[in-house]
Amino acid sequence: MHFMPFKPIGAVALAAALVLADATFEADELVAPGAWKPREGPEGWNIVETDRLHVQSQISQAKTNRLVEHVEAMVGLYASVLPARHAPRNLVVKLFEDQTSFENYGRRVPGVLAYADLSVPEIVAYDGGRLLAQRDIPARIRFAPRASVVLMPDERAAIETLFEDITDAYVHDLADSLGHEVWHLYFNAVSNGRPIPLWLDEGLADVFAPARPLGSDAPAPLDAEQLNVHRLRDVRRAVIERDTIALRALIYFDARDFARDPQLAYAMSWAFTHFLVHHEEPRRRAIVPAILKGLIDGIDPETATREVFADADIDFELLEREWKVWVRTRPLHDPLEELAERFGDRLAPEDLAAPEHWIEMYAWYVSRR
Numbered sequence: 480m481h482f483m484p485f486k487p488i489g490a491v492a493l494a495a496a497l498v499l500a501d502a503t504f505e506a507d508e509l510v511a512p513g514a515w516k517p518r519e520g521p522e523g524w525n526i527v528e529t530d531r532l533h534v535q536s537q538i539s540q541a542k543t544n545r546l547v548e549h550v551e552a553m554v555g556l557y558a559s560v561l562p563a564r565h566a567p568r569n570l571v572v573k574l575f576e577d578q579t580s581f582e583n584y585g586r587r588v589p590g591v592l593a594y595a596d597l598s599v600p601e602i603v604a605y606d607g608g609r610l611l612a613q614r615d616i617p618a619r620i621r622f623a624p625r626a627s628v629v630l631m632p633d634e635r636a637a638i639e640t641l642f643e644d645i646t647d648a649y650v651h652d653l654a655d656s657l658g659h660e661v662w663h664l665y666f667n668a669v670s671n672g673r674p675i676p677l678w679l680d681e682g683l684a685d686v687f688a689p690a691r692p693l694g695s696d697a698p699a700p701l702d703a704e705q706l707n708v709h710r711l712r713d714v715r716r717a718v719i720e721r722d723t724i725a726l727r728a729l730i731y732f733d734a735r736d737f738a739r740d741p742q743l744a745y746a747m748s749w750a751f752t753h754f755l756v757h758h759e760e761p762r763r764r765a766i767v768p769a770i771l772k773g774l775i776d777g778i779d780p781e782t783a784t785r786e787v788f789a790d791a792d793i794d795f796e797l798l799e800r801e802w803k804v805w806v807r808t809r810p811l812h813d814p815l816e817e818l819a820e821r822f823g824d825r826l827a828p829e830d831l832a833a834p835e836h837w838i839e840m841y842a843w844y845v846s847r848r
């Protein structure tokens with residue numbers, strides 16, 4: 480699943496969401512799961528079919544076309560990372576126009592932007608207002624109605640600009656969510672449904688999620704080395720606060736372990752996976768491909784993980800120190816941090832109206848000034 484950061488929710492709710500096949504919901508009966516026959520979709524839906532995709536969309540044709548092109552490129556990227564003898568076809572993607580329609584169809588888990596339901600199989604997502612770096616919703620952070628801060632007009636203007644930048648930095652891009660979920664569907668298809676360690680599944684999905692075309696000549700190859708800034712902000716904070724999970728434990732986490740602090744587990748899974756797959760030492764870079772090969776060959780996730788790390792002769796204490804330095808030294812500009820640095824002496828968290836996680840992050844930045 481693609482989570483935006485939020486307060487940890489109950490283990491039961493998350494575990495239910497992760498046990499995909501067992502979930503039962505009050506479904507929107509007009510929107511049938513899986514692929515539809517042409518012209519069989521409900522009113523207001525378009526169907527776009529390509530060699531690899533079957534996309535059902537409730538959002539505008541122009542946006543849908545841009546997303547289809549992007550998802551096609553993502554499947555191409557996955558095929559180059561993990562070649563399959565039989566390339567997956569007809570991957571089903573359902574795009575709802577808003578969160579309410581999305582929730583009426585399927586999952587009602589706080590913070591979930593999109594999910595891959597492997598029992599259908601299909602990807603389900605909604606338009607949250609940002610798509611391939613274009614945003615069509617207003618700033619989601621503003622002065623609280625009762626804000627009592629005294630500012631000069633130019634300071635107020637600078638803060639309003641930062642509100643726009645923060646919204647761009649914090650609202651998740653639908654292209655990221657789809658790229659993430661397509662990884663789950665792709666691996667499931669090429670491995671014939673074999674299990675994969677959770678940290679690696681979510682980590683790879685988040686490593687690839689921000690991939691974007693290099694250059695404008697279509698079809699341009701994708702740059703898959705972009706940092707996932709959403710995860711980086713969270714993991715950097717956890718490392719600074721010495722509030723991380725031991726890597727040697729994380730690699731054996733199951734859904735229930737993830738549910739204890741999903742925000743941290745996702746962020747760490749991204750950071751550890753990115754650190755390994757783009758490591759300068761070939762031996763470290765070889766770890767993830769070796770685990771994937773073991774899984775495709777039918778080895779269970781725990782054994783594949785244990786054997787590959789043992790073969791690589793990993794000293795976890797050393798690795799963990801190195802990894803923390805890596806996290807702390809990634810370049811990261813967070814406009815919310817800039818807001819705290821420039822105005823945190825006068826602008827209290829209570830003076831702001833924004834999603835809870837943003838306010839909480841702002842309060843943390845202010846506390847570190």
Ligand SMILES: [Zn+2]
Nearest residue numbers: 480481681684
């Ligand atoms: Zn996921």
